[in-house]
Amino acid sequence: MTLLKMKFNQQRRVRLAQGLWLMSWLAVTGGAFIFCLGVYLKTELLRRDEVMENAEIHVVPNILMMVGLASMGTNWVASRVCQDSLDVSRFPRWKVPLLAWFAMAALLCCLLLTVVVLSYALQGSLEDSLKVGLRNGIRFYKDTDVPGRCFQKETIDRLQMEFRCCGNNNFKDWFEVQWVSSRYLDFTSQEVKDRIRSNVDGRYLLDGVPFSCCNPASPRPCLQNHLTDSRAHYNYEYQSEELNLYSRGCRQALTDYYMGLMNSTGPGVLSLFSCVQMSVLLSMRYLQTAVEAAIASENPEGESEGYLLDKGVKETYQDVRAKVLGLLKFGQVDPSEDASGAAEGAKTADTEKAATPTPAS
Amino acid sequence: MAVMKMKFPFQKRVKLAQGLWLLSWCATVAGATTFTLGCLLKTELHRRAEVMDNTDIHIVPNTLMIVGLASLGINYFASKICQDALDAGRFPRWKNFLKPYFAISCFFTVLMLLTVIMSYAMTGSLESSLKVGLRNGIRFYKDTDTPGRCFQKQNIDRLQMEFQCCGNNDFRDWFEVQWISNRYLDFSSKEVKDRIKSNVDGRFLVDGVPFSCCNPSSPRPCIQYQLTNNSAHYNYDYQTEELNIYLRGCREALVNYYMGLMNTIGAGVLSVFLLQVHTVLTAIHLRFLQTAMEAVAGNENTEIETEGYLLEKGVKETIMEYLDPVLKFLLLKNQVQEGETAPVTA
Numbered sequence: 240m241t242l243l244k245m246k247f248n249q250q251r252r253v254r255l256a257q258g259l260w261l262m263s264w265l266a267v268t269g270g271a272f273i274f275c276l277g278v279y280l281k282t283e284l285l286r287r288d289e290v291m292e293n294a295e296i297h298v299v300p301n302i303l304m305m306v307g308l309a310s311m312g313t314n315w316v317a318s319r320v321c322q323d324s325l326d327v328s329r330f331p332r333w334k335v336p337l338l339a340w341f342a343m344a345a346l347l348c349c350l351l352l353t354v355v356v357l358s359y360a361l362q363g364s365l366e367d368s369l370k371v372g373l374r375n376g377i378r379f380y381k382d383t384d385v386p387g388r389c390f391q392k393e394t395i396d397r398l399q400m401e402f403r404c405c406g407n408n409n410f411k412d413w414f415e416v417q418w419v420s421s422r423y424l425d426f427t428s429q430e431v432k433d434r435i436r437s438n439v440d441g442r443y444l445l446d447g448v449p450f451s452c453c454n455p456a457s458p459r460p461c462l463q464n465h466l467t468d469s470r471a472h473y474n475y476e477y478q479s480e481e482l483n484l485y486s487r488g489c490r491q492a493l494t495d496y497y498m499g500l501m502n503s504t505g506p507g508v509l510s511l512f513s514c515v516q517m518s519v520l521l522s523m524r525y526l527q528t529a530v531e532a533a534i535a536s537e538n539p540e541g542e543s544e545g546y547l548l549d550k551g552v553k554e555t556y557q558d559v560r561a562k563v564l565g566l567l568k569f570g571q572v573d574p575s576e577d578a579s580g581a582a583e584g585a586k587t588a589d590t591e592k593a594a595t596p597t598p599a600s
Numbered sequence: 601m602a603v604m605k606m607k608f609p610f611q612k613r614v615k616l617a618q619g620l621w622l623l624s625w626c627a628t629v630a631g632a633t634t635f636t637l638g639c640l641l642k643t644e645l646h647r648r649a650e651v652m653d654n655t656d657i658h659i660v661p662n663t664l665m666i667v668g669l670a671s672l673g674i675n676y677f678a679s680k681i682c683q684d685a686l687d688a689g690r691f692p693r694w695k696n697f698l699k700p701y702f703a704i705s706c707f708f709t710v711l712m713l714l715t716v717i718m719s720y721a722m723t724g725s726l727e728s729s730l731k732v733g734l735r736n737g738i739r740f741y742k743d744t745d746t747p748g749r750c751f752q753k754q755n756i757d758r759l760q761m762e763f764q765c766c767g768n769n770d771f772r773d774w775f776e777v778q779w780i781s782n783r784y785l786d787f788s789s790k791e792v793k794d795r796i797k798s799n800v801d802g803r804f805l806v807d808g809v810p811f812s813c814c815n816p817s818s819p820r821p822c823i824q825y826q827l828t829n830n831s832a833h834y835n836y837d838y839q840t841e842e843l844n845i846y847l848r849g850c851r852e853a854l855v856n857y858y859m860g861l862m863n864t865i866g867a868g869v870l871s872v873f874l875l876q877v878h879t880v881l882t883a884i885h886l887r888f889l890q891t892a893m894e895a896v897a898g899n900e901n902t903e904i905e906t907e908g909y910l911l912e913k914g915v916k917e918t919i920m921e922y923l924d925p926v927l928k929f930l931l932l933k934n935q936v937q938e939g940e941t942a943p944v945t946a
Contacts (some may be wrong), residue, residue, distance in 0.1 A: 455757035
């Protein structure tokens with residue numbers, strides 16, 4: 240009981256080959272586009288590399304790039320097959336490669352689905368990575384004289400200005416860290432000495448934030464210091480002040496940015512592309528079966544039948560399973576047969592061993 | 601007296617038409633590119649329209665866009681002529697269009713070159729426009745409650761952060777202007793009263809700059825206030841401090857940016873100009889073709905060798921022939937003279 244049989248005369252076969260050729264070139268373009276998307280996402284992730292602690296999220300653009308390249312190659316092969324499909328002498332050489340092609344195309348479709356799922360699933364991992372990365376960035380903000388950390392200040396400043404955010408969760412993260420380097424503190428001053436003594440670890444903590452937290456949309460010049468003290472500034476109320484600094488935390492801002500990037504490109508593009516790839520796969524199957532039937536019949540230019548599966552779904556699945564297991568068993572030792580064989584082998588080895596020592600002794 | 605007569609075998613005619621067809625399509629694409637470049641420049645100038653006092657500089661992108669569109673049309677027209685060029689039946693209908701085509705094509709080619717020259721010539725105008733615009737921006741920085749000026753603060757802040765600049769000529773421009781609004785000044789405080797009294801106009805001037813002047817590359821947290829007072833900050837020397845705030849003025853930064861943009865675009869437009877000149881020269885060959893085809897017309901064998909020439913009469917007479925309709929249109933030539941000669945010829 241064949242699955243989805245269809246009749247194909249010569250005219251229809253030609254049309255199918257032409258249509259498939261066009262679609263496979265479309266899929267090549269789609270593959271190139273997906274590769275470019277992967278490259279773009281990777282570049283964006285690498286740009287903010289310093290505030291990410293691990294690179295787990297990079298698996299998404301890596302898979303995208305691989306799928307893009309693989310689909311370009313696969314669909315190019317499909318177009319070559321189409322070109323040969325109407326030539327009776329050249330088509331038979333594609334018989335075996337086509338099996339590999341089908342496996343590859345199916346794998347690509349699965350990978351595309353995986354990528355979409357992963358881009359949602361890895362959000363938590365991205366957030367954790369950013370949490371640790373930003374915490375370190377804020378801690379090492381003052382260390383502009385320590386090799387390896389001297390660019391943290393500039394990185395965090397530019398990040399806060401570009402993404403319009405302040406601190407890790409919010410601006411209060413800056414209150415818990417000494418972000419003013421001791422090189423610029425006058426230790427003879429009473430104020431500095433008081434602040435350091437009031438702290439257990441001897442750190443100079445302020446209720447102030449760096450200038451990069453300032454919001455240009457604020458109607459008043461930026462207030463950076465003595466933020467919690469409403470009396471320190473004229474006409475200032477700490478609780479109700481909203482526009483002075485950026486209220487969003489940088490972890491939130493970056494997560495939103497990357498999720499937005501992956502969600503806007505992911506589902507739409509990838510589902511469209513996998514539709515194209517699936518239709519290429521199905522059309523190729525029809526073309527293969529129709530052309531093979533035509534070649535096998537007495538009249539190659541006459542009518543032939545094309546189908547998706549030779550037997551039904553269940554039977555085909557069992558067939559494939561048996562074949563695969565057979566392939567796997569080929570490498571394995573068959574216990575019943577080989578045991579006697581091994582025993583014989585051992586006997587001959589023993590006799591050989593017995594033979595060799597005698598000359599020595 | 602024909603100018604530059606040449607013999608034209610059929611093969612040569614075909615090659616000429618094909619070559620010109622290809623050239624004119626390339627020139628069409630180039631015309632589209634010019635239009636796009638003009639749009640780009642216009643958008644960039646428009647983005648910073650708030651810090652420019654006048655829009656004189658906009659003539660450069662406007663001309664580029666017009667030239668781009670015109671050359672798109674002209675070269676498309678030329679390619680259509682080429683397609684009909686080898687068909688003796690269809691070619692004659694283009695006869696009347698060839699002269700205007702040459703004239704318009706030359707005009708727009710020259711205009712393209714003029715645009716590039718203009719973009720260099722207008723640097724001074726751009727600078728003075730920016731000078732006035734930035735000065736106003738800095739003056740109205742504090743007026744976030746005045747309708748019409750309430751976005752100046754945000755514009756200037758974002759401009760200074762994006763172009764990494766401070767003030768008009770340099771950061772000292774902020775010392776001469778009150779950029780802190782009276783709404784945020786405590787007039788009961790002694791310090792505020794002293795500052796206002798020390799000033800003739802009663803303005804609150806500080807030797808400080810807004811936060812947007814701060815340079816993120818500085819190793820120390822930004823010092824914005826009391827910039828000229830070395831003792832106000834630990835380990836700070838006003839004269840030698842370089843990285844704390846941006847030292848460049850915004851006028852210089854913006855002029856450099858726009859000049860760089862116009863130089864890049866100018867290079868592109870110059871190459872389009874060269875392509876256009878090449879096309880016009882090839883179109884002159886088309887003139888040869890036209891005259892050769894006219895010799896073919898009426899002859900049964902269209903594949904014979906014919907003669908073509910550049911100009912039927914001499915150069916002077918041809919120029920007069922071109923200019924006559926233009927002058928007549930502008931009513932510069934005496935109409936009576938034409939009326940007198942007309943009955944004689946009739």
